[in-house]
Amino acid sequence: xxxxxxxxxxxxxxxxxxxxxxxxxxxxxxxxxxxxxxxxxxxxxxxxxxxxxxxxxxxxxxxxxxxxxxxxxxxxxxxxxxxxxxxxxxxxxxxxxxxxxxxxxxxxxxxxxxxxxxxxxxxxxxxxxxxxxxxxxxxxxxxxxxxxxxxxxxxxxxxxxxxxxxxxxxxxxxxxxxxxxxxxxxxxxxxxxxxxxxxxxxxxxxxxxxxxxxxxxxxxxxxxxxxxxxxxxxxxxxxxxxxxxxxxxxxxxxxxxxxxxxxxxxxxxxxxxxxxxxxxxxxxxxxxxxxxxxxxxxxxxxxxxxxxxxxxxxxxxxxxxxxxxxxxxxxxxxxxxxxxxxxxxxxxxxxxxxxxxxxxxxxxxxxxxxxxxxxxxxxxx
Numbered sequence: 161x162x163x164x165x166x167x168x169x170x171x172x173x174x175x176x177x178x179x180x181x182x183x184x185x186x187x188x189x190x191x192x193x194x195x196x197x198x199x200x201x202x203x204x205x206x207x208x209x210x211x212x213x214x215x216x217x218x219x220x221x222x223x224x225x226x227x228x229x230x231x232x233x234x235x236x237x238x239x240x241x242x243x244x245x246x247x248x249x250x251x252x253x254x255x256x257x258x259x260x261x262x263x264x265x266x267x268x269x270x271x272x273x274x275x276x277x278x279x280x281x282x283x284x285x286x287x288x289x290x291x292x293x294x295x296x297x298x299x300x301x302x303x304x305x306x307x308x309x310x311x312x313x314x315x316x317x318x319x320x321x322x323x324x325x326x327x328x329x330x331x332x333x334x335x336x337x338x339x340x341x342x343x344x345x346x347x348x349x350x351x352x353x354x355x356x357x358x359x360x361x362x363x364x365x366x367x368x369x370x371x372x373x374x375x376x377x378x379x380x381x382x383x384x385x386x387x388x389x390x391x392x393x394x395x396x397x398x399x400x401x402x403x404x405x406x407x408x409x410x411x412x413x414x415x416x417x418x419x420x421x422x423x424x425x426x427x428x429x430x431x432x433x434x435x436x437x438x439x440x441x442x443x444x445x446x447x448x449x450x451x452x453x454x455x456x457x458x459x460x461x462x463x464x465x466x467x468x469x470x471x472x473x474x475x476x477x478x479x480x481x482x483x484x485x486x487x488x489x490x491x492x493x494x495x496x497x498x499x500x501x502x503x504x505x506x507x508x509x510x511x512x513x514x515x516x517x518x519x520x521x522x523x524x525x526x527x528x529x530x531x532x533x534x535x536x537x538x539x540x541x
Contacts, residue, residue, distance in 0.1 A: 171444030171461030172311030197265030201376025206254030208459025359516030
C-alpha cells in the first residue's frame with residue numbers, strides 16, 4: 161500500500177520507518193533541505209520506549225537510561241519540596257531514556273532508505289477523493305497515496321485544512337529557554353534530575369544529565385509580547401534568576417550561544433474532535449500539541465506511530481478509512497488526557513503568590529513513598 165508521511169520530525173520519521181518495515185511503499189516528505197533535528201536533550205518515557213520497541217527502533221536508544229538516584233522538585237534556592245526515589249520508580253514501570261535530540265533523530269531514521277525521502281518539498285495541501293489522496297507541493301501534484309500521515313508539527317497546516325473549525329494553537333503566555341553543555345566539574349548532583357520553581361515569579365528551571373559528560377537544562381518563565389532572540393532571552397533569565405541557586409546562572413552563562421534555543425510555549429486550544437479524516441491521520445504535535453511540563457510529547461508521538469503501524473499492518477487500500485478509525489479510537493482519548501494533564505501541570509508550576517506558597521507547603525508534606533508512586537504513574541501514563 162502507498163503511504164505518504166508528511167513531516168520528518170521524530171514522530172514522522174518513526175512512523176515512516178515502522179510502516180516501511182511492515183512492507184508498505186512509504187514516501188516521507190520534509191520541507192527542510194535535509195533530514196535533521198536540531199535541539200538539546202529529550203526524555204523518552206517508558207511508554208515511548210515500548211512504542212519504539214514495537215517499531216523495532218529502541219535497541220540503540222535503550223542504552224541512554226536516565227541516571228541518578230532521585231528526582232527532585234525544589235524551590236529556587238535548591239531547598240527540597242518533593243523528592244522521589246528514581247530507582248524505585250524505575251523498578252515499578254521501567255526506566256526513561258535521556259538522549260541528545262540530534263542523536264535520537266539519527267537513530268530513528270537509520271533504517272529508512274534514502275530514496276524514500278523527499279526533502280525540500282513542503283506539502284501545501286492534500287486533496288482526498290474516494291480512491292486515495294493527492295499530495296500537493298509547489299502548486300503541483302507530487303504523489304498519490306492510499307493513506308497519508310500528517311506529522312507536520314505543532315503549527316500543522318494540514319491540521320488546519322482537515323479541521324477548519326478548530327481554533328488551533330493557543331500560547332500559554334510562557335517562554336521555554338533551553339540549552340546543553342559539557343558537564344562542569346563539581347556539578348551539584350542533588351540538583352540533577354530535578355526542577356526548581358520560584359513562587360515569586362512563577363519561573364522554573366530543570367536540569368538533567370545526558371550521558372556521563374553533558375547536561376541539559378531548560379527554563380519556563382512568563383512571556384510578555386513576542387519571544388526574544390536567544391541572547392536577549394538568556395540575559396532576561398540571568399536577571400530573573402540572579403538570586404537562585406548559584407548553579408543555575410553558572411550553567412546558563414557557560415552554555416555556548418549556538419547551543420541555546422528559545423520558543424514560546426503553546427498547545428492546542430482544545431482537543432481535536434478526531435485524529436482522522438477519511439484516509440488521512442494526524443500524528444504527534446499535529447494531533448495533540450501540549451505544553452512540555454510532563455515531558456510526554458515525544459513519547460506520545462511514538463505511541464501514535466506504533467499504533468498506526470499496527471493498525472495498518474496487512475491493510476489493503478479499501479481498508480484504510482476503517483483501520484484509521486481504529487487508530488483514532490485507540491490514541492485520541494489517551495493522548496488528549498495527557499494533553500489536559502500537561503496543561504494542568506503547567507498552570508500548577510507557574511503559580512505565584514499565596515497559591516504558590518500553599519502549593520509548596522503541600523508538596524513538602526507529601527511522603528517520599530507517595531511521591532515515588534505518583535512519579536511512576538506519570539511515567540506509565
